[in-house]
Amino acid sequence: MGVFKLKKGYDIPLQGVADRRVEKVPKTTAIAVQPIDFRGMRPGMRVEPGDTVKRGSILFVDKQRPEILFRSPAAGSVREIVRGERRVIQRVIIDVSADSAEVFDSYSRSQITELSQAKAKEILLHSGLWPAMRQRPFCKIADFDKSPKAIFISGVDSAPLQAETDMLLEGREQDLQLGIDLLAKLTDGKLHLSVSSKTEAFFSKITGVETHQFSGPHPAGNVGVQIHHIDRLLAGEIIWYISPRHVAQIGSFLSKGEYPASKTYALTGSELDNQHYIQATEGALVSDLVNTPLAVNKQRVISGNVLTGQQTNAAGYIGFYDDMLTVIPELTGRRFMGWVQLGFKASSFWRMFLSKLTPRNKQAPTTDMNGEERAFVSTGEYEKVLPMDVLPVHLCKAILVEDIELMEQLGIYEVAPEDLALCSYICPSKIEFGDIIEQGMLAMEKEA
Amino acid sequence: MKFLERFLNNMDKTLSQGPFKVFHPLFGAINTMLFTPGHGTTTGPHIRDAIDMKRFMGIVIFALIPSIMVGSYNVGAQAGVEGLFAAFMFGFLKLLPIIVVTYAVGLGWEMIFGHINGHDIHEGFLVTGILLPLTLPPTIPLWQVAVAVSFGTVIGKEVFGGTGMNLLNPALTARAFLFFTYPGNISGDGVWVALDGFTGATPLAAAAAAPGSAVAALNSAGFTLNNMFFGFTPGSVGETSTIAILIGAAILLITGVASWRIMLATLLGAYGMALIVQYFGGDAVGGMRTLPAHYHLVMGGFMFGAVFMTTDPVSAAGTNAGKWAYGILIGVMVILIRVFNPAYPEGMMLAILFGNVFSPLIDHFVVQANIKRRLNYGK
Numbered sequence: 053m054g055v056f057k058l059k060k061g062y063d064i065p066l067q068g069v070a071d072r073r074v075e076k077v078p079k080t081t082a083i084a085v086q087p088i089d090f091r092g093m094r095p096g097m098r099v100e101p102g103d104t105v106k107r108g109s110i111l112f113v114d115k116q117r118p119e120i121l122f123r124s125p126a127a128g129s130v131r132e133i134v135r136g137e138r139r140v141i142q143r144v145i146i147d148v149s150a151d152s153a154e155v156f157d158s159y160s161r162s163q164i165t166e167l168s169q170a171k172a173k174e175i176l177l178h179s180g181l182w183p184a185m186r187q188r189p190f191c192k193i194a195d196f197d198k199s200p201k202a203i204f205i206s207g208v209d210s211a212p213l214q215a216e217t218d219m220l221l222e223g224r225e226q227d228l229q230l231g232i233d234l235l236a237k238l239t240d241g242k243l244h245l246s247v248s249s250k251t252e253a254f255f256s257k258i259t260g261v262e263t264h265q266f267s268g269p270h271p272a273g274n275v276g277v278q279i280h281h282i283d284r285l286l287a288g289e290i291i292w293y294i295s296p297r298h299v300a301q302i303g304s305f306l307s308k309g310e311y312p313a314s315k316t317y318a319l320t321g322s323e324l325d326n327q328h329y330i331q332a333t334e335g336a337l338v339s340d341l342v343n344t345p346l347a348v349n350k351q352r353v354i355s356g357n358v359l360t361g362q363q364t365n366a367a368g369y370i371g372f373y374d375d376m377l378t379v380i381p382e383l384t385g386r387r388f389m390g391w392v393q394l395g396f397k398a399s400s401f402w403r404m405f406l407s408k409l410t411p412r413n414k415q416a417p418t419t420d421m422n423g424e425e426r427a428f429v430s431t432g433e434y435e436k437v438l439p440m441d442v443l444p445v446h447l448c449k450a451i452l453v454e455d456i457e458l459m460e461q462l463g464i465y466e467v468a469p470e471d472l473a474l475c476s477y478i479c480p481s482k483i484e485f486g487d488i489i490e491q492g493m494l495a496m497e498k499e500a
Numbered sequence: 501m502k503f504l505e506r507f508l509n510n511m512d513k514t515l516s517q518g519p520f521k522v523f524h525p526l527f528g529a530i531n532t533m534l535f536t537p538g539h540g541t542t543t544g545p546h547i548r549d550a551i552d553m554k555r556f557m558g559i560v561i562f563a564l565i566p567s568i569m570v571g572s573y574n575v576g577a578q579a580g581v582e583g584l585f586a587a588f589m590f591g592f593l594k595l596l597p598i599i600v601v602t603y604a605v606g607l608g609w610e611m612i613f614g615h616i617n618g619h620d621i622h623e624g625f626l627v628t629g630i631l632l633p634l635t636l637p638p639t640i641p642l643w644q645v646a647v648a649v650s651f652g653t654v655i656g657k658e659v660f661g662g663t664g665m666n667l668l669n670p671a672l673t674a675r676a677f678l679f680f681t682y683p684g685n686i687s688g689d690g691v692w693v694a695l696d697g698f699t700g701a702t703p704l705a706a707a708a709a710a711p712g713s714a715v716a717a718l719n720s721a722g723f724t725l726n727n728m729f730f731g732f733t734p735g736s737v738g739e740t741s742t743i744a745i746l747i748g749a750a751i752l753l754i755t756g757v758a759s760w761r762i763m764l765a766t767l768l769g770a771y772g773m774a775l776i777v778q779y780f781g782g783d784a785v786g787g788m789r790t791l792p793a794h795y796h797l798v799m800g801g802f803m804f805g806a807v808f809m810t811t812d813p814v815s816a817a818g819t820n821a822g823k824w825a826y827g828i829l830i831g832v833m834v835i836l837i838r839v840f841n842p843a844y845p846e847g848m849m850l851a852i853l854f855g856n857v858f859s860p861l862i863d864h865f866v867v868q869a870n871i872k873r874r875l876n877y878g879k
Contacts, residue, residue, distance in 0.1 A: 064547070284877050352546055359545045380547065383540040388501055390536035391554035398550035404559060404755045405550055421539040423552025424532065426622060427664020430818030432759055441874075445818060446867050461871040477545045480556045481664075486544060 056281045058268030060439035062401050062474055064212045066358070067322040067414040068378070070329055072219055074316060077332040077340055083126045084335050084369035085111050086143040088136075090183055091192040092497070095122070095141050103130045108154030108180065108311030111144050120193060123180030125313035125334035127152045143369060148333070158309030164233045172237035179305045183372065184298035185238075188279060188291045189465040190493050200292040202241040202283055205232075207255050207296050208248040208266045210273030211357040215318030215376040218254040219329050220297050222316075227303030229258055234302060236260050239292070246278045255296075268439065270359075276471040280440045285466050297375055317341065317370060321358075321379035322416035323351045339366040341377060352419045354378040359473035360486070383420045390422070401437070401478040426481035434485075437474035442467060444475050448485060451492035456499050464492045505535055525614025526607065529621040557623040559757050563748035564630055564808065568595070570731050570741040575638045578734055579695045591638065594694050595737055598633040598645055605646045609653040617662060624663035624670075624814070628652070631671040631808060634738025635801065635849070636678070637691040644682050648674040668856045669815045672849055679849065687846075692734035700734040704800040704838065707791055708845040714791040728798045739804040742797070749807040758811035761823040766806040769831020770796055777839050788839040802834060805848035810855065817859040819866040826862050830855040 087095040095112035099105060105124045114120035128148040136142045156179065159167075167175070173196055176182050185194040185203075194200070209216050221228060236243050245261040247254075252265065264282055266272045275293045285291050297315070304312035313334045320327050325344045332341055338353055339346070346353060346366040354361035356374040364370075370377060387393075395405025399417035407413065434444045442463045450458040469486035476485045508531050515524045533554065541548060575594050576587025606629050610621045632649065652674025657666040678686050685691055689699040701709070703723040710717030718724075723733055731741020738745075752758035774793035781789030796802060810816060810830055817826035830851045837847025844850065 066547075284874075286874075286877065354544075354546055356544075358547050361544055361546065363543075363546065378546075383538065386505055386535035386538035388505075388535055389533075391533070391552060391558055395550055399547065400550040402549065402551045402756055404555055404757075417547045417550075419540045419546050420536065420548065421541055422536065422548050422550050423554070424537050424539065424620070426553045427662070427814070429553075429556070429664065429813045430816075431756070431813050432761070432820050432823065433756065435820060441870065443819060443867060443870055446863075446870075461874065462867070463874055473545050477547070478549045478551070480549070480551045480553050482548065482552070484543065 053262070054264040054282060056264060056266045056268075056272075056278075058266065058272045058277070058281075058439040060436055061210075061269035061271055062437045062478070063210070063269045064358070064399060064401075064477070065411065065414045066212050066399075067416045068320050068324060068327050068380075069213050070215065070219075070318040070320045070327045070376075072216070072329070074219065074222070074329040074331055077330055077336065080126065080148045080333050080336065080340055082128075082131065082145055082147050082337045082340070082369075083333050084143040084145045084337070085122055085124065086335070086369060086371060087112065087122075088140070088142050089372040090114075091190070093183075093193060097133065097141070097144075099130050099144070101130050101132055104128070105130060105146060106152045106154050107313055108156070110180070111146075112141075114193065117196070119177050119196065120182050121177065121180045122183060123154075123311050125311065145369075153310045156305070156309045156311075159230075159306045161230060161233060164230065164237070164306065167234075167237050169237055172234055175306070176234065176238070176302065179302065180311060181298065181302050181305060184301065185292050185294050188276065188285055188293060188468065190497055191468045194292045195290070198290050200239050200241060200290045201285075202291055203235055203239050203243050204275050204279055204282070204291060204293040205235075205243070205245045205261070205296055205299060206273055206275040206278055206293070207251045208246050208273035208278070209251065210248075210268075210270040212270065212359060213318070213320040213357060213376065213378060214273065215316075215320075215329070217251045217296055219318070220316045220375055221254070221300050224300045224304070225254075225257060227307060228296060228300040229260075230303030230306050231299035231301070232258060232260050232303075234306060235294070235299065242283075244278070244282055245296075246282075248273070271437075271471055271474060272439065274468075274471050276466065276468050277439055280442075280466055287460055287465060289465075295373070295375070315375070317374075318376040319379075320376055321354075323379040323381050335369050335372065338364060338368050338370065338377065341370070342366070342379070344379070346379065348382075350382055352380050352382050354380070359477065360470040381416065381418045383418045387420075401433070401474075402480075421482055423480065423482050425483065428483060429481055431480075433478055434475045437478055438472065440466065440471070444472055444485065447492070448483070448488045451488050451495070454495060456495060459492050459496065464489075464496055468493075508534060522611065522615045525619065525621045526611045528614075529623075532620070553623040556757060557627050559751065559755050560627045560808070561630055563751035563757075564634065564738070566744035566747040567634060567738040567741060567804070568592075568630075570744040571595070571634060571737040571739075574731050574733075574740050575694055575737060577732060578693045578700065579698070591694070591737070594638040595633060597642055598636060598638075598640060599630060601642045601645045602632050602649050603629045605649045606653050609650060609658065613654075613658045613662060619662070622663040624657075625653070628671045628674075631738075632674050635671065635675050635736050635804070637686060637736055638694040639691045640678070640685055641682075644678055644685060647681075648678045651677040664814055666814055667860070668853055669809055669812045672809055672853055672856075675849055676853060687844075692736075702735050702800065702845070703728055703733050704845040707795075707799070708788050708838075708842070710790070711786050712790070713786075714788060715795070718795075725795065725798065728795075736801060736804075739801040742803045745803045745807050752807065752811065758807070759813070759816070759823050761820060762811050762816055762827040763806055765824045765827025766810050766831045767797070767827075769828035770802065770806075770835050771831070773832040773835040777835060788845070791839075796835060796838070800838075800846045801848040805834075805852050806831075809848075809852050815856040815859065817862045817866075819863050821869075822859065822862040822866045826855050826859050829858060829862075 575591030
């Protein structure tokens with residue numbers, strides 16, 4: 053067991069953390085499965101609008117690797133296949149009706165321990181839950197033909213207003229263990245689980261993993277940061293990673309023999325009337341989850357957290373990998389002499405606003421950029437929010453000049469856009485580090 | 501307020517095209533200074549830090565206020581003006597035209613290049629435009645200021661691609677230009693006191709000319725450690741008062757605008773080198789080699805450079821380890837120039853420019869070390 057005390061990083065003090073109580077969603081009218089949630093994946097459709105589906109029916113497959121299946125989390129009829137620019141399929145919307153489920157084989161713990169690696173892979177692929185397993189580098193669905201150096205599970209919650217693992221997985225310890233037993237079959241390497249002092253108790257009974265303890269501000273909970281400290285990813289290597297809630301979902305599939313679609317989400321953010329956890333269906337419609345009235349120009353609805361989540365709205369759906377919804381105020385317009393304000397209510401990492409004198413006061417910032425794009429300023433602050441031995445500015449400059457070799461040398465494989473999200477947040481030059489990293493990942497994928 | 505905002509928004513539309521487009525960069529700067537740009541995030545992170553370049557640079561200017569105040573007073577006091585306010589006004593009215601010319605000429609160039617490159621006037625110039633006047637003697641001819649600012653802005657910055665891309669500190673580039681083209685107006689004994697025909701050597705010149713102990717020479721010329729610390733000696737407007745500069749340094753460090761690594765490294769480099777030089781010196785040698793190390797820190801442009809010039813994030817080393825090397829290099833160089841180069845009793849400007857030139861190389865080594873650690877991982 054490794055103990056990692058990270059000093060670098062920053063917890064943005066935000067209003068709107070979810071109360072520790074779970075409510076049941078009053079109604080589920082529609083859900084969606086969104087191909088755009090899966091980086092670089094192009095779907096091959098298996099349903100058409102009007103088709104009736106059961107919970108667990110195949111909606112689409114990965115066109116390049118048709119073994120990877122995407123199953124419906126609810127029974128109902130396919131309302132629409134939404135296409136965006138260049139006819140890219142964005143989401144498959146299903147109108148939910150009375151529940152009926154496809155039936156699969158179920159497995160006990162002892163049966164799982166006797167499985168071969170090939171069979172374990174086959175079961176997971178067939179379950180429709182394989183997409184939950186992602187790989188580094190490149191943050192896309194894991195390539196089942198490759199064998200990873202290790203599998204990482206992050207049980208550390210550090211993102212702003214992050215849903216707490218023990219709330220999401222309350223009472224699902226057995227499913228979690230079953231899922232971990234299956235994951236152990238998938239790799240010849242180690243199965244790493246990181247916990248924090250908060251989640252340690254919840255994971256204490258889990259066996260078959262190497263446990264590590266992480267402490268420190270965000271992004272300590274990011275799996276990329278944990279990989280960097282536990283077993284760095286080098287050129288040519290592959291690591292798989294998966295969230296604890298997906299592991300529990302796999303366990304539930306194995307024990308019940310049905311596609312498990314019930315999920316707990318955290319409803320957070322300063323613009324909600326009340327913040328709490330809600331038990332709903334995977335891919336739920338935002339307006340089913342939230343009873344605060346939402347207007348597009350008043351509130352920003354984010355599937356995920358404020359740093360890395362996707363913008364959506366009341367008529368949108370929660371993403372596959374997301375376990376929370378954040379609602380924050382939209383930008384209200386131009387502010388007079390914003391740059392000389394004293395900043396009692398400013399949300400800032402820098403010691404340039406009076407709000408720094410009361411660091412415990414939580415703020416409710418809007419979606420204002422608070423400035424315009426400028427050239428990089430190497431103040432040394434970016435390094436303070438990136439707990440990795442990576443030079444963020446130099447890496448980004450290498451990406452911008454498209455120097456493939458230098459990108460590789462400076463650690464493009466070790467980072468994902470989410471790991472540098474705080475760099476974008478604190479940047480006085482308003483540089484989009486995430487977009488630049490994404491650009492670098494695309495360049496490397498093309499090269500590979 | 502709403503009226504003004506509407507007016508600016510309309511103006512923005514009008515100036516985006518048509519014959520007055522050349523004024524758009526200047527307008528853009530004023531526009532976003534009066535009201536925040538009002539751009540929202542489109543991707544994650546959906547919220548952004550309240551900091552922007554305007555506040556960043558604004559704090560540097562704020563930190564310069566003590567130097568401007570004390571420096572102005574000192575210009576008056578050196579010229580023999582009696583009374584606190586009268587002396588300040590005398591000096592301020594000497595300084596103001598230099599600042600006005602610097603801004604007018606500099607912003608003119610920024611506007612032209614902003615128009616060519618299609619961006620607004622960037623905030624960096626606000627700082628350059630106040631730093632340069634503070635490094636000049638109060639008697640500098642204004643036309644020379646105009647020429648120097650043009651050189652500093654165009655050759656020092658714009659040819660590299662504008663703010664953020666420049667290799668050298670633009671304010672120091674402009675000053676160096678003056679120093680080498682019109683040495684008679686920026687060095688020697690005749691330029692520091694704003695009275696015609698009145699000469700007054702700077703403490704550095706006095707120390708350099710000392711036949712024996714530099715401290716004795718300083719004392720006999722009326723320069724004590726005290727009045728050099730408080731800044732009542734001849735010199736460039738902003739550089740004389742160490743205490744005013746230190747107040748500025750505190751502001752820069754508390755807000756995190758300037759790198760404490762660079763400041764500390766420069767200080768340590770200079771102090772260490774000065775100790776070494778003095779150890780091998782002695783009164784028999786005379787001049788600068790007899791000067792105790794702490795005297796160097798309060799004399800000439802050292803402190804002003806160490807606080808406001810070395811820490812320019814664009815021309816300094818960008819890596820944290822590199823900042824140490826960069827600061828120490830400058831600190832060591834300034835002492836070497838002051839002590840061993842009889843032509844220039846002041847070495848700070850050249851030492852910083854020297855450091856600027858070397859900062860990419862220093863960063864290169866730090867980056868290579870990072871690459872090497874990655875390659876050697878797990879071996």
